[in-house]
Amino acid sequence: MNSVQVKILNPKIGSHPDFPMPTRATDGSAGIDLRACIDEAITIKAGETQLIGTGIAIYIADPNYAGLILPRSGLGHKHGIVLGNLVGLIDADYQGELMVSIWNRSDSDFVLQPAERMAQYMVVPVMRPSFDIVDEFSDTSARGAGGFGHSGSH
Numbered sequence: 001m002n003s004v005q006v007k008i009l010n011p012k013i014g015s016h017p018d019f020p021m022p023t024r025a026t027d028g029s030a031g032i033d034l035r036a037c038i039d040e041a042i043t044i045k046a047g048e049t050q051l052i053g054t055g056i057a058i059y060i061a062d063p064n065y066a067g068l069i070l071p072r073s074g075l076g077h078k079h080g081i082v083l084g085n086l087v088g089l090i091d092a093d094y095q096g097e098l099m100v101s102i103w104n105r106s107d108s109d110f111v112l113q114p115a116e117r118m119a120q121y122m123v124v125p126v127m128r129p130s131f132d133i134v135d136e137f138s139d140t141s142a143r144g145a146g147g148f149g150h151s152g153s154h
Contacts, residue, residue, distance in 0.1 A: 001062055004123060009097055010037050010055030018115040022056060031122035034069065034100055035115045042112045044104040049084040052100050052118060060092040060123060067092075068122045069100060075118065080106025083119060092126075 012019040022032045036042075037055030044050050060067060069088030075081035084101030100119045104110045112118060 001060075001065055001123070005059040005061070007057040007059070007095075008055070009057055010053075013037065013055045019055070022121075031068075031070065031120040033072075033117040034098060034119045034121050036100075036112050036118050038112070038114050040114065044081070044102055044110045044112055046104055046107050046109055049101055049103045050112075051084075052102050052112065054098040054100060057095055057097050058090070058121065059095045060090075063092045064126055064128065065092055065123050066090060066126045067094075067098075068124055069098065070120050070122060072117060072120060079110050080104060080108075081110055081112075081118070088119075090121075 006022060008014060008021075010019075014021045019035065019037070022034070024032055034054045034056075037053045042050065042052070058067060067088075067090035069083065069090065071082045071086075082103050082105055084103040088101070090098065098121065102112065102118060
């Protein structure tokens with residue numbers, strides 16, 4: 001897949017210098033930046049979560065792909081701003097506005113500015129295997145059913 005359909009829902013996007021069309025920041029960027037499509041700054045209080053619109057909808061169409069909304073590492077590290085659902089999974093058939101759940105996990109209020117880059121969107125392939133119900137697995141792995149720290153602490 002080389003393209004997806006992008007619908008501009010807010011006329012500011014692409015026509016106002018602060019609200020550019022969605023694009024990759026560099027040639028090596030895996031995703032596009034999602035910007036806060038808000039008219040004025042919003043204060044997200046410490047510990048609070050707010051749902052912020054992006055002003056765009058992206059239709060993937062092909063069920064062998066999905067969109068992911070991921071946090072921006074700089075906002076998370078410097079300000080404690082992450083996603084309320086940690087990772088947003090956008091199904092291929094979703095056609096509504098991309099919304100970002102912003103969670104301020106810090107002890108300080110955070111002011112989100114209009115058009116601020118708040119998250120990133122990436123398209124990934126989706127494996128769609130069939131599921132075979134079995135009484136026993138065909139072989140036993142070295143790990144077996146061990147989990148939650150079973151493989152050691154180093």
